[in-house]
Amino acid sequence: MTRTTASVVRPAPGASRLPDWTRRDWVWVVVVFLVVTVWTWFRIPLPDHDVVWAEDGVIFLKEQIERGTLATLLHPYAGYQHFLPRVFSAAVVEWVPLESYNRAVFTVCVVFAGLTAAATYRLTRGIIRWIPGRVLMSLVPVAVPLLSLEIIGNFADLHTYCLWLAAWVALSKPASKIEGVLWGVVALIACLTEVQALLVVPLVVVRLFWDRSIPVLAIAAGTLIGVGTQMFSWLTTPRPIKEGVEIGIPDVVVGWLVNAVLPIWNGHRETNSILLAEYGWKILALAVLPFVLATLAALVFDKGYQRFALCGLLFISAASFGGSLLVNPHESFQYARFVGPEWFLVPIDLRYGAAAALFVLAALPFAASSLVMRFSPRFPVLSRTVVLVLSTVVLGYIAIQGPEVASAKTMAKPWSAQVAAAVVACEAAPESSYTFESAPGIRYFDLSCSDVLERATLRP
Structure with a gap:
């Protein structure tokens, strides 16, 4: 009887050969953080580090200088809150010389991407049950090719990672009450930064039906307070929405396939x-097929909570992309109407697709983990080896598509040159102001020469 019991609880072959340190969360958290931070740094060409992009200049820098931290921290812009960019820009503006603002922003954003990946590894504890699967999931926030367009390296698009974090926090299984409270704070910050965190609320509400422990209640409280604040901002300072353009469900579906799914592979x-133009819906069906198969594998072979988590992430993918189109309607977003050569004239690399792609790509680590858990009892070494090699090859192939996505910042004027020119101009006319560019031909903003001379250390 004793021998039989021992055989039941003996670890699976292969897993027992792994050193103990390989199963310690803190080791993988550190490894993931370092890998993703370095990887993210090199995703963007070095000259593009010397750029202040979009809202980083015209909103966050300018308003921080002119209004101060307390007046801007919860000041809404475009209908919602941008808490983290406000916090980070306040720190950078007040502690870093004006000419170094660009590189400080890039560095902070790269480190935040690493922290997001490290947090992802911890948050998947108890959900993705295979350690390599958790590592693969942690690499998703830097592997999506479309991130290179303009997501990486600027405060204006940190909300993309905050939506990812908010979703995983809502699904997480904290190991203690203290950890639950800490993740509740993270949920609050993420939801105060990304208005589409509203989509996480259904996941939180459903969880509360069967789990009302203190950690889950803390996460729910952080999520609901953050989302509630966003909704208040939306109602009191609504985002202007263009009228007269109808975006239908077919447009959202085709647009999601075109902008979120297809760019993952190319x-x-x-x-x-x-x-x-040549193949139309056939190429879209081929692009989405691996994710359909991965989803089916996870739904068939995994457990109930894993199925719930994956379905929740896929819901956020579709709904976040659809919501982006609906609040930013444009004739070129009527994707269901385009055929043949018309595809050369419409946007098929919208940055909205990057966030949606994160949640689509999450299906692959789910499938990898579920297949290993299903087949490792009978084929422990073979199943782990095959799935790990296949997953690594697929993720590696997806990752090398990143350089194919041109950074939107490439044509922007170098920030260091702009500040140098501003100092020269302001020395000559200290009572005037200087116009900076934060997106070619689109976004410009003025800073008074007194502020330029006070905050810049450059001198002619």
Whole structure:
């Protein structure tokens, strides 16, 4: 009887050969943080580090200088709160010389991407049950090719990672009450930064039906307070929405396939336009097929909570992309109407697709983990080896598509040169102001020469 019991609880072959340190969360948290931080740094060409992009200049820098921290921290812009960018810009503006603002922003954003990945590893504890699967999931926030467009390296798009964090916090299984409270704080900050965290609320509410422990209640409280604040901002300072353009469900579905799914496999915009013009829906069906198979594998072979988590993430993918189109309607977003050569004339690399792609790509680590858990009792070494090699090859192939996505910042004027020119101009006319560029031909903002001279250390 004793021998039989021992055979039941003996670890699976292969797993027992692993050193103890490989199963310690803190080791993988540190490894993931370092890998993703370095990887993210090199995703963007070095010259593009010397750029202040979009809202980083015209909103966060300018308002921080002119209004101060307390007046801007919860000041809404475009209908919602941007808490983390406000906090980070306050720290950078007040502690870093004006000419170094760009590189400080880039560095902070790269480190935040690493922290997001490290947090993902911890948050998947108890959900993704295979350690390599958790590592693969942690790499998703930097592997999506479309992130290179303009997501990485600027405060304006940190909300993309905050939506990812908010979703995983809502699904997480904290190991203690203290950890639950800490993740509740993270949920609050993430929801105060991303208005589409509203989509996480259904996941939180459903969880409360069967789990009302203190950790889950803390996470629910953080989520609901953050989302509630966003909704208040939306109602009191609504985002202007263009009227007269109808975006239907078919447009959302086709647009999601075109902008979120297809670029995962091919980051080259022109090639995708050719494929769409020649093959239309057939190429989209081929692009989505691996994710359909991965989802089916996870739903068939995994457990109930894992199924719930994956379905929740896929819901957020579709709904976040659809919501982005609905609040930013444009004739070029009526994707269901385009055929043939018309695909050369419409956007098929929208940055909205990057966030949606994160949650689509999450299906692959789920499938990998579920397959290993299903087949490792009978084929422990074979199942782990095959799934790990296949997953690594697929994720590696997806990752090398990143350089194919041109950074939107490439044509922007170098920030260091702008500040140097501003100092020269302001020395000559200290009572005037200087116009800076934060997106070519689109976004410009003025800073008074007194502020420029006070905050810049450059001198002619």
